[in-house]
Amino acid sequence: MIRQARALLAIVVSAFFLFPLYLVIANAFKTEPEILRSPARPPIGPTLDGMSGVLDAGDVGGGLVNSLLITGSTIALIMVLSSMLAFALHMSNSWVSNTIGAVILFGLILPTPVILIPVFRVLKYFSLQNSFPGLILFLCAYYAPFAVLVYRGFMRSIPKDLVEAASMDGASLGFIYWSVILPLLRPATASVLVITGVWVWNEFLPPLVLLGPLQGNTVTVGLFRSVGQFDVNFGQLFSYMLFVSIPVLVFYLALQRYFVRGLTAGATK
Amino acid sequence: MAMGLPTTALFVALVVAPIAITVTYSLNDVNFLRDEISWVGFENYAKLWDSGDFRHALYVTLLIAVASVVVPNALGLLFAVLLDAGSRLYTALRIILFAPFVLSPLVVGLTFRWTLANDGSLNNALEALGIPGPQWISSPNFAVVSVGLALAWQLIAFATVLYVAALRAIPTDLYEAASIDGASGYLRFRLITWPLVAPAVTITTLISLISALKLYDHVVALTGGGPGRASETVGLAIIRAGFTQNRAGLASAMAVLLLVITAATTAISIRVLRRREVDL
Numbered sequence: 001m002i003r004q005a006r007a008l009l010a011i012v013v014s015a016f017f018l019f020p021l022y023l024v025i026a027n028a029f030k031t032e033p034e035i036l037r038s039p040a041r042p043p044i045g046p047t048l049d050g051m052s053g054v055l056d057a058g059d060v061g062g063g064l065v066n067s068l069l070i071t072g073s074t075i076a077l078i079m080v081l082s083s084m085l086a087f088a089l090h091m092s093n094s095w096v097s098n099t100i101g102a103v104i105l106f107g108l109i110l111p112t113p114v115i116l117i118p119v120f121r122v123l124k125y126f127s128l129q130n131s132f133p134g135l136i137l138f139l140c141a142y143y144a145p146f147a148v149l150v151y152r153g154f155m156r157s158i159p160k161d162l163v164e165a166a167s168m169d170g171a172s173l174g175f176i177y178w179s180v181i182l183p184l185l186r187p188a189t190a191s192v193l194v195i196t197g198v199w200v201w202n203e204f205l206p207p208l209v210l211l212g213p214l215q216g217n218t219v220t221v222g223l224f225r226s227v228g229q230f231d232v233n234f235g236q237l238f239s240y241m242l243f244v245s246i247p248v249l250v251f252y253l254a255l256q257r258y259f260v261r262g263l264t265a266g267a268t269k
Numbered sequence: 270m271a272m273g274l275p276t277t278a279l280f281v282a283l284v285v286a287p288i289a290i291t292v293t294y295s296l297n298d299v300n301f302l303r304d305e306i307s308w309v310g311f312e313n314y315a316k317l318w319d320s321g322d323f324r325h326a327l328y329v330t331l332l333i334a335v336a337s338v339v340v341p342n343a344l345g346l347l348f349a350v351l352l353d354a355g356s357r358l359y360t361a362l363r364i365i366l367f368a369p370f371v372l373s374p375l376v377v378g379l380t381f382r383w384t385l386a387n388d389g390s391l392n393n394a395l396e397a398l399g400i401p402g403p404q405w406i407s408s409p410n411f412a413v414v415s416v417g418l419a420l421a422w423q424l425i426a427f428a429t430v431l432y433v434a435a436l437r438a439i440p441t442d443l444y445e446a447a448s449i450d451g452a453s454g455y456l457r458f459r460l461i462t463w464p465l466v467a468p469a470v471t472i473t474t475l476i477s478l479i480s481a482l483k484l485y486d487h488v489v490a491l492t493g494g495g496p497g498r499a500s501e502t503v504g505l506a507i508i509r510a511g512f513t514q515n516r517a518g519l520a521s522a523m524a525v526l527l528l529v530i531t532a533a534t535t536a537i538s539i540r541v542l543r544r545r546e547v548d549l
Contacts, residue, residue, distance in 0.1 A: 006351065006354075007358060009351060010351050010352055010358075010359065010362055011358075011362065013348055013351065013352075013366075014352075014362045014365050014366045017365075017366050017368075017369055017422070017425075017426055018365055018366075018368065018369075019384075020369070020372075020377060020380035020381065020384065020422070021368060021369070021372065021380075023380050023383065023384065023390075024376065024380060039383065039389070039390055040390050081275060081276040081279065082276060084272045084273065084275070084276060085272070085273040085276035085277065087272060087273075088271075088272040088273030089273060097273070100273065100277055103280075103285065104280060106532075107280065107284050108479075109475075109479055109531050109532060109535045110284065110288075110528070110531075111479070111482055111483030111504065111527055111528070111531060112483060112485075113483060113485060113503075113504040113507040113508055113524065113527070114288070114291060114483075114507070114524040114525075114527055114528050115284065115287035115288060115291060115524070116508075116511075117291070117294070117511045117512075117517050117520060117521065117524075118286070118287035118288075118290035118291050118294065118521075119283055119287045121287075121290065122282060122283060122286060122287060122290070123283075137279060137283060138283050140279060141279045141280050141282070141283035141284050142283070142284065144276055144279070144280055145280075148276075173272065174272070177272060198371045201373075202371075202372075202373040202374065202375075204373070204374070204375055204485075204486045204489075205485055205486065205508070209508075209512065220373055220375055223373075223375055223376070223379075224375060224489070224490070227379070227490075234383075237379070241376045241379060241380070244373050244375070244376055245372055245373065245376055248371050248372065248373070249368060249371065249372075251371075252367075252368070252371040253364070256364055256367065259367070259371075260367070260430055260431070260434055263427075263431065263472065264431060264434055264435075264468075264469075264472070
């Protein structure tokens with residue numbers, strides 16, 4: 001009896017957390033009058049009007065491609081750059097590397113609005129303003145501290161003897177990193193990819209500011225810009241939100257085990 | 270050490286240097302349109318001190334930060350105790366419950382705007398229960414509450430999953446030994462559970478604090494900072510001053526203050542919470 005009551009309560013709590021997502025999914029397949037009459041009702045006789053409408057009217061397709069491109073390049077770069085730095089910090093114990101390790105940690109707490117104005121100026125200095133590479137490089141720098149933290153935590157379990165043995169055999173550090181360390185880091189890499197992937201995909205302010213109005217939008221910026229436009233057509237708005245959400249949800253569900261493990265990596269050191 | 274160079278250079282160019290530039294801008298009058306910059310000392314900070322709008326934005330941000338630390342920690346632990354069981358049902362529920370955390374804050378804000386509208390699902394449900402619902406979006410006080418709710422909804426999901434992971438790592442024989450010694454449910458929680466989830470408290474507190482202090486996306490999607498500027502956060506104030514009004518000096522002064530507040534509060538939290546982890 002108590003067991004059933006507990007299960008019921010657990011289901012009710014979880015359902016409560018799922019409600020907004022349910023709203024997005026249900027209303028993406030309903031007609032405008034249906035949404036307005038009873039927003040919480042499941043779609044009876046689902047329609048694809050909203051989905052096809054938003055694909056025709058807006059720039060969802062282009063936005064999805066841009067977001068995929070930006071997210072993919074950013075997390076691939078983060079993986080390489082952060083694991084390299086983490087490895088360098090792991091192997092060295094000089095004051096320089098200790099300072100770098102400490103300063104990098106500071107990046108974990110930095111709110112994006114604090115630095116976006118000067119970041120735009122710096123990118124402009126390198127002629128990278130309003131460009132995908134500029135945005136990608138900034139996101140790499142911004143999320144590197146988290147990835148370095150995860151990698152460093154994981155590296156504590158890799159014995160230094162292993163590296164020393166390999167370098168005794170004449171292997172260069174670069175070779176050891178590539179053929180010994182990177183394969184060992186695979187679980188940490190999975191965590192880094194899925195967590196930063198979700199964060200980068202959902203980023204809104206950096207693409208809004210750094211890409212500017214002339215470049216193609218990411219899907220989040222596109223959603224934001226279309227809110228006014230779709231204020232009258234909720235079917236299309238909910239469809240747009242579904243397009244923004246599906247990729248992250250799929251990515252998360254596929255790698256959810258690594259998501260939680262990565263987030264707790266810093267806590268269990 | 271050479272392997273760390275590219276990342277370090279990138280980090281210096283796009284994070285460290287921008288922080289230094291922000292500090293410099295905050296002491297200058299900066300006009301990008303006319304490409305002018307002139308030294309004004311602490312004038313921008315003095316302007317902020319006199320600005321009722323900024324003080325209100327600061328108040329809103331700090332209020333949400335406090336609520337975001339307390340509520341997700343408390344409810345997250347409560348829900349985690351509920352969901353900490355071995356069967357497949359609970360595993361599935363835990364995966365589902367985390368989903369809010371991976372959703373775009375914009376999507377979360379927009380769905381909340383829809384749900385909390387005057388004739389939205391929440392007020393309809395309240396009305397069915399005979400309770401008159403408040404104006405969640407258009408009343409100044411409730412707009413702040415709504416923004417806090419949207420953020421909390423994501424953070425509670427995060428906290429719950431983190432606490433479940435911490436609870437599941439506690440060896441069951443600890444509880445068994447305590448039961449044999451006659452410890453009550455409350456004592457077992459106080460002496461075993463609470464100390465052993467300490468690392469999860471630290472992470473939840475830090476993530477919640479940082480998310481609340483940089484709050485921007487949820488607000489833009491849900492209230493746009495309104496009505497008027499009632500629910501404007503410091504993040505919104507920075508972007509409005511810096512980009513909409515072209516007052517980079519003033520915006521940078523706000524940014525420096527936000528950075529100092531973030532650094533101080535996280536440093537204090539880490540100090541307090543880590544001590545708890547060690548002591549117990």
